Amino acid sequence: MLTFVVRRLLLAVPVLLGVVFVVMLTIDLLPGDAVTLMLGEHATKDAVAKLRDHLGLDKPFVVRYLEYVARVAGGDLGRSIQQNRPVAAELADAWPATLELTVAALLIATVAGIAAGVASAVWPNSFFDALARLGSLFGLSMPIFWTGLVLIVIFSLWLNWLPVGGAGSLNHLVLPAVTLALPSVAMISRMTRSAVLDVLREDYVRTARAKGVGEFWVLGRHALRNAFIPILTLLGLQSGQLMGGAVLTETVFAWPGLGRLMVKAIFARDYVLLQGAVLVFALAFVIVNLLVDLSYGLLDPRIGRQG
């Protein structure tokens, strides 16, 4: 068990190295001079030279890449250009809010998606099934930032139930979490429906029914447990989509998280901060998928841990 976790964590290292490489390379290919863009047209030659030196921009790309990786490995993410604070501190301020938002959204998406999917599969071609399938079609087509605004109009402006934006209380969390969850609800309910329909056709389900197991237990003990494997894979992938969606949701609801920090960093051309934020997202993605891989074994003893 422990060796499996350790090995998987080691496998994550090349992924993270690759992500840093891609991000640094894209930034490096920037047309025009990054420093002039940061300081504006009228910056003195002295200031430009100083910042270039500070960022190490005169060194070749590969050297800068290796230096950055070495520093990150030592726990130093550099200082943000705009705020001149350690990037690690800025990220530490922002990530709990994003974690709160994405975990809440993942919970909503899992519960609502699986419930809708199971109901669709148990009563296929019913009115509810048609409604759920139509709903998921729309859910996948709605731009998330627009859904957020529509929810604000309905629940904050018209009904006056929930706050427009900001963070701090459970009330603040409801709208952003639901907004972020909706596309995933659509994906998960689609996947659950087809997975449960497949499992319900299996012989062991027929056997269970034949020996008189109640329909509730057939679903709970036999069907859901086996349908959960593909659903779990999807959940891991959805967590990546949730992080992307968090950037938009945080912007819509003025949620003080990593996504908003990242957009700000791009506007300010604060590449040191941007790299740090991307790294945190990539790390989170790797960890979530590790957890998904670990839970396969818990659900299905046949899946070994040779990883």
Place this chain on the structure above:
Amino acid sequence: MNAWSRFRRNRLALVGLVLVVVLAVSAALAPWLAPYDPARQSLIEKRAKPGAKYVLGADEFGRDILSRVIYGSRVALLVGVLSALIAVAGGLLLGTAAGFVGGWLDAVMMRGIEILLAFPYLLLALAIVAALGTGALNTTIAVGIWGVPAVTRIVRGSVLALRETEYVGAARALGAPVTAVLRRHILPNIVPSLIVYATLFMANAILLEAALSFLGLGVQPPTASWGLMVSTGRDVLLVAPHVATVPGLAIMVAVLAFNLVGDGLRDALDPRLRGSA
């Protein structure tokens, strides 16, 4: 049964096709369809509610929202089509290279693509835009690059499978050059999957363009882009909700249209792909 008659039996796909045609017509005939100049400002009528003069209302600068939505279809379709072309062209090039050359090139490329595919799509596009800068062209390029890895994987898989078929082996044994084998024997077999993928990709491309423009990192004002319109409307959301919500409806309809057509095409052209995209 041919592909068209299979497609025709799918009612949802037909609805999608009609919507796509409507979009294409409004993009092509925008100057004749739009009741007003999309850039014409009328500050005394700013945030006008939908009514007789402005069917969908007016925005923060008193510009006609209907006209801007019609012109916005140009941006959405242009970014969608061009980025799909970039994705398909890039993916074809890299995928055939990986599939045909094989060996270490294939191994390195596939690892790289796995990393890219694992990465949250919006973050990747943000990184590309951060590097390229904003604007319609750069947005198209960013969205297109985002599609390259997936196309590469589809093409590589098909090339690997087709390379082992007897007719490709026969063609090569007869001395056909690699380019001829590609053009005559491999490409025609990949085209159906590529059409399906490109259609579904356009739905996502339109969403991504809108998202980038909404963040202010995509198409820049005063161009009428739907995402940008939602973004400007957001500032007056609480006093004039229609300014932000109406253009968002256009995004949803366009994305829905391409998703429906893509699903229909997949079932009609390439049933093996069912459930994979």
